[in-house]
Amino acid sequence: xxxxxxxxxxxxxxxxxxxxxxxxxxxxxxxxxxxxxxxxxxxxxxxxxxxxxxxxxxxxxxxxxxxxxxxxxxxxxxxxxxxxxxxxxxxxxxxxxxxxxxxxxxxxxxxxxxxxxxxxxxxxxxxxxxxxxxxxxxxxxxxxxxxxxxxxxxxxxxxxxxxxxxxxxxxxxxxxxxxxxxxxxxxxxxxxxxxxxxxxxxxxxxxxxxxxxxxxxxxxxxxxxxxxxxxxxxxxxxxxxxxxxxxxxxxxxxxxxxxxxxxxxxxxxxxxxxxxxxxxxxxxxx
Amino acid sequence: xxxxxxxxxxxxxxxxxxxxxxxxxxxxxxxxxxxxxxxxxxxxxxxxxxxxxxxxxxxxxxxxxxxxxxxxxxxxxxxxxxxxxxxxxxxxxxxxxxxxxxxxxxxxxxxxxxxxxxxxxxxxxxxxxxxxxxxxxxxxxxxxxxxxxxxxxxxxxxxxxxxxxxxxxxxxxxxxxxxxxxxxxxxxxxxxxxxxxxxxxxxxxxxxxxxx
Numbered sequence: 001x002x003x004x005x006x007x008x009x010x011x012x013x014x015x016x017x018x019x020x021x022x023x024x025x026x027x028x029x030x031x032x033x034x035x036x037x038x039x040x041x042x043x044x045x046x047x048x049x050x051x052x053x054x055x056x057x058x059x060x061x062x063x064x065x066x067x068x069x070x071x072x073x074x075x076x077x078x079x080x081x082x083x084x085x086x087x088x089x090x091x092x093x094x095x096x097x098x099x100x101x102x103x104x105x106x107x108x109x110x111x112x113x114x115x116x117x118x119x120x121x122x123x124x125x126x127x128x129x130x131x132x133x134x135x136x137x138x139x140x141x142x143x144x145x146x147x148x149x150x151x152x153x154x155x156x157x158x159x160x161x162x163x164x165x166x167x168x169x170x171x172x173x174x175x176x177x178x179x180x181x182x183x184x185x186x187x188x189x190x191x192x193x194x195x196x197x198x199x200x201x202x203x204x205x206x207x208x209x210x211x212x213x214x215x216x217x218x219x220x221x222x223x224x225x226x227x228x229x230x231x232x233x234x235x236x237x238x239x240x241x242x243x244x245x246x247x248x249x250x251x252x253x254x255x256x257x258x259x260x261x262x263x264x265x266x267x268x269x270x271x272x273x274x275x276x277x278x279x280x281x282x283x284x285x286x
Numbered sequence: 287x288x289x290x291x292x293x294x295x296x297x298x299x300x301x302x303x304x305x306x307x308x309x310x311x312x313x314x315x316x317x318x319x320x321x322x323x324x325x326x327x328x329x330x331x332x333x334x335x336x337x338x339x340x341x342x343x344x345x346x347x348x349x350x351x352x353x354x355x356x357x358x359x360x361x362x363x364x365x366x367x368x369x370x371x372x373x374x375x376x377x378x379x380x381x382x383x384x385x386x387x388x389x390x391x392x393x394x395x396x397x398x399x400x401x402x403x404x405x406x407x408x409x410x411x412x413x414x415x416x417x418x419x420x421x422x423x424x425x426x427x428x429x430x431x432x433x434x435x436x437x438x439x440x441x442x443x444x445x446x447x448x449x450x451x452x453x454x455x456x457x458x459x460x461x462x463x464x465x466x467x468x469x470x471x472x473x474x475x476x477x478x479x480x481x482x483x484x485x486x487x488x489x490x491x492x493x494x495x496x497x498x
Contacts, residue, residue, distance in 0.1 A: 191345040225345025
């Protein structure tokens with residue numbers, strides 16, 4: 001059993017620590033135009049009102065880090081990502097998770113970002129490792145490693161563990177500290193893939209036990225194609241936290257899921273005197 | 287109560303064991319395998335597509351129906367081949383474009399097309415342009431090419447594939463449909479594809495139109 005590592009993400013003035021011994025850190029997922037046509041149109045016109053609103057609402061609802069994605073079809077992604085980050089920096093102090101598959105956009109964002117960002121993401125594909133890891137090292141960022149590679153997303157826990165190992169080895173070899181690597185073992189839809197939930201949970205368990213690294217996951221995907229998604233997401237979230245998930249990428253405005261996170265922290269002994277649970281209860285009653 | 291024959295309803299309900307029993311019973315009663323497929327099973331799969339389109343059916347229910355269908359096809363296909371084949375609704379090559387590994391939408395379209403009598407060659411995910419072209423070349427006559435992309439960065443692969451089909455001199459006999467969450471009609475028109483659809487059932491209707 002590897003020791004529990006602490007990943008620290010910083011804005012200019014705020015510091016967030018992610019650890020298996022601390023309450024779960026929510027990375028707010030909303031600032032993402034994928035599948036949001038209206039937001040795409042706004043961003044194309046240089047209107048950042050929704051971005052600002054999403055940022056504030058998520059922070060108020062409990063997000064400690066905000067994911068920022070600028071994936072608008074055929075837009076200038078580096079320029080757009082930089083603009084979005086500037087707008088968010090102007091209204092909130094929470095650290096950011098820079099979410100892009102575009103290396104030029106990533107570099108532009110890291111150059112601008114005044115703290116220690118979390119980068120979403122690298123994976124086991126050779127060209128990704130080669131292009132992204134040196135940037136992480138150069139800018140002293142932390143990075144999310146997805147357990148997929150040139151052959152796609154493995155169907156077995158062992159292969160996902162192997163890819164996590166490969167990413168960790170390659171990153172630490174160039175001097176990225178182990179604690180700055182966060183692994184995302186990938187949740188696929190249980191609606192479309194038999195056993196997707198079980199593989200995700202077992203992978204979280206195996207990877208955290210083997211390396212002690214922090215674990216993130218986009219947990220909403222798990223219920224794609226099935227009714228009453230929020231109930232499934234909430235249950236899965238609690239189970240995943242029990243298995244070793246420490247910083248889910250999710251929407252804190254979804255009350256059931258948020259409550260599942262707080263309840264899981266309480267169950268895991270990470271919420272002394274139930275302070276967070278009771279605080280959230282009072283906020284709901286207001 | 288259901289208006290469908292028992293076998294059709296069993297496909298819709300996705301009860302594999304019952305589908306097999308009823309298929310065997312029909313064969314013993316002398317129904318041709320072609321008729322079992324065309325008159326009972328394909329209408330079942332089309333109804334599954336409709337139910338999904340109406341929001342009545344969920345993805346696991348489509349998968350269950352496709353699995354029930356597949357089990358019966360393993361019995362029927364050799365028999366159909368023996369007795370001189372059948373009229374396929376057409377030949378379709380599908381795949382998710384290079385750099386994109388999302389396969390749920392593409393798989394649903396593939397299953398419904400297969401269930402609707404099309405011959406489907408599913409090339410999988412993150413399919414390179416060369417692989418698409420190779421698959422199109424390997425088949426003579428009219429072919430329908432279905433391209434899927436779920437994330438915005440990979441949408442740009444689609445015009446590249448369309449262009450490659452043109453450059454390879456295949457465009458006259460290859461119809462192209464594109465689909466996926468970020469794709470709309472405007473995009474399809476702009477890149478010179480022959481169409482797109484809102485959902486998997488819509489894709490089957492489009493495929494029929496394009497290969498008609």
